[in-house]
Amino acid sequence: MTYLSYFKAECLALFRTKQRVVNALLFFVMVVVLFPLGIDPSADFLSPAAGGIIWCAVALSVIVSLESMFKENYVDGVLTQLILSGLSLPWLMLIKVGVYWGAMVLPLLILTPIFSEMLFLPSDSLWVLISTLLLGSPGLFLIGSIGAALTVSLKQGAMLMVLLILPFYFPIIIFSSAAIKAVQLGMPYGGLLALIAAISLLALVVSPVMTSLCIKASVR
Amino acid sequence: MYSVASLTISDFLVERGESDLLNGLSFSARSGEIVHISGANGAGKSTFFKALLGLLPLLNGTISLNGEVLVRPAQSLLSKSLYIGHGVGLNAALTVMENLSWYFPECHISRFQLVLKELSMSAFAEAQLQQLSAGQLRRVALARLWLSDKPIWLLDEPFTALDQTLISQLEAKMADHISAGGIIILASHLPLKSLPFQRVEL
Known part of the structure; x- marks a missing residue:
């Protein structure tokens, strides 16, 4: 086993189980569509709220896509073999999270302009929204993978995972929607983007190590 | 020929739930030997492999490879061994x-x-x-x-779900491996039919 062969295997496996990613994307679409229907479809309400709506939907769909990330590998004994492979487990976990991130974020970036148009997001804010997505979504996936690894051995772990990781999503969601609001008000938003990037970078350092510790504690 | 001469396990003790398992299990396997671990269900056969590989903490016990005591988690053991468990x-x-x-x-x-x-x-x-x-x-x-x-094979119930043909094929493969100087540690309820082995009862 090498890092490259693991990367290839993960890409192939995710491609074969693409229904999981499609489900998460459909979930994203549903949340975004239901908001205007449920509250107020007018541009006055939607235009300032669009960034927040899209970010909440993104956070929820990331949780949906990550929930069973390690489940099958755990049951099949793949995680045991990964621990025993002699390769560094944090790197393997980073590869896996990276593959999931890539598979989710590309379709999200394609969907976002369509839905921001639907939510009357001004076009000058769209680029800020896309920047926050690019900078913040790695953080969502990295933090989420810790929760998924921590609850992998539990039968009903999904709810616990949501409760554990959602508080850590708050800063990313708050700073992202604040950045979009700031650009709509004509205020500087660079600092907010920097904060989002800082959270993702911190998660990049901490998450693979924490994830592999949780995996090692679960595989017994 | 493989480069591993011996694998020695001494005084293994593992805590599983409320009870202690493996009660000071010790044995030594030299190049070209098969160690057959047997015991009732729940005696700790799978636990032994997990403890050996560092998946479970050891309360007590040492592992030495080629006479050298290993510090856990033992990368040098992992890089030389192939584990096939229940999953x-x-x-x-x-x-x-x-x-x-x-x-x-x-x-x-x-x-x-x-x-x-x-x-x-x-x-x-x-x-x-x-x-x-x-x-x-x-x-x-x-x-x-x-x-x-890999020179060291760690096989936890390798005969599960196999038909007779494959069991004899697997035994033949094991014979090849030990004649090449490998070490096999296996846990099974079935005794090996055609191969000499060192029996360890849990």
């Missing part, structure tokens, strides 16, 4: 061939085909694992024994 360790979303090339990226595809032919699995090379039976899954998992060059 098949295969990715269910991939085909048989893809799983093998994930484990052994350095091997050529013709090598996989040879091994699969030997295990009478050629027809299933491109089948997804979901379509295979329990015994066929075990065969794919055991194919790693044919492809690997």
